[in-house]
Amino acid sequence: WTFTILDWQFINAFALPGGYVYVTRCLITLAENEAQLAGVLAHEIGHVTARHSAxxxxxxxxxxxxxxxxxxxxxxxxxxxxxxxxx
CATH class of the missing domain: 1.10.287 (Helix Hairpins)
Known part of the structure; x- marks a missing residue:
């Protein structure tokens, strides 16, 4: 897995085939705690493992x-x- 933080000014997270997960800095700052961020990352990992992106x-x-x-x-x-x- 490769996780990358993008310096974008809008809220977004997405995943690409091969285990690449991207999350924007804006989304991270809006998360109230680590559990919320973990939930977003888990959601994106689910997309990769289900091959939705592929x-x-x-x-x-x-x-x-x-x-x-x-x-x-x-x-x-x-x-x-x-x-x-x-x-």
């Missing part, structure tokens, strides 16, 4: 890349708009 990886790879690029180029509002459209 099943959706092909179709969502482009959408995820578009969201990240929108975030970089247009800021948080662009990322949220692109993320909403891709869903």
């Amino acid at each position: 099943e959706r990886y092909g179709s969502s790879q482009i959408a995820g890349l578009a969201t990240v690029l929108s975030g970089i180029l247009l800021g948080q509002a662009g990322a949220q708009a692109t993320g909403g459209l891709s869903q």
